[in-house]
Amino acid sequence: MTRDPNPAGDARSAPPSSLRQRVIYLQGRLLDGMIIVLIFIMLATLLGAIAGLVFDYVAAIKLLSASVHSLGTLASHDLIKATGQHLVSDVLSVFILIELFRSFTDYLEFHRIRLHVLAEVGFVFVLREVFIGLYARQLNWQDLLALGVLLAILGGTRVLATRFSPRPHSSRR
Numbered sequence: 567m568t569r570d571p572n573p574a575g576d577a578r579s580a581p582p583s584s585l586r587q588r589v590i591y592l593q594g595r596l597l598d599g600m601i602i603v604l605i606f607i608m609l610a611t612l613l614g615a616i617a618g619l620v621f622d623y624v625a626a627i628k629l630l631s632a633s634v635h636s637l638g639t640l641a642s643h644d645l646i647k648a649t650g651q652h653l654v655s656d657v658l659s660v661f662i663l664i665e666l667f668r669s670f671t672d673y674l675e676f677h678r679i680r681l682h683v684l685a686e687v688g689f690v691f692v693l694r695e696v697f698i699g700l701y702a703r704q705l706n707w708q709d710l711l712a713l714g715v716l717l718a719i720l721g722g723t724r725v726l727a728t729r730f731s732p733r734p735h736s737s738r739r
Contacts, residue, residue, distance in 0.1 A: 608667045619656045658694035685724035
């Protein structure tokens, strides 16, 4: 079974015959090229973030080991807390980059922005802020309530976007 390379059915798949169609075709190809460049940039950023995370983890282990030997376990508690908070923040940031990378690749495949994927990116971003704020004990009840409402809206958006998703071969309006 062959896949339609352009499920949206837009003018990018038709051979250009008129000037208008040529301009639309060229615009589609240019946009695809820019998205491909952005995907490579995102991939390099993602690999850099993962490498940075590994280096941060190794540095944290060395720092904690040195502080336990020189200061003792009681004095290094604050250092462990700060280092753990930094590592948790880095790991959650990598998840955000992964979701953004997925949204770019989905755009290249489907030639449209899928709302449920963007809702997932927003969901991961807000959850990152909630986790960091809770871990650092910096969120008050108003912040938690506002972030909870935002998560509920993003969740509802994702459910509605999935439920009322356009058909793969439907025409554009």
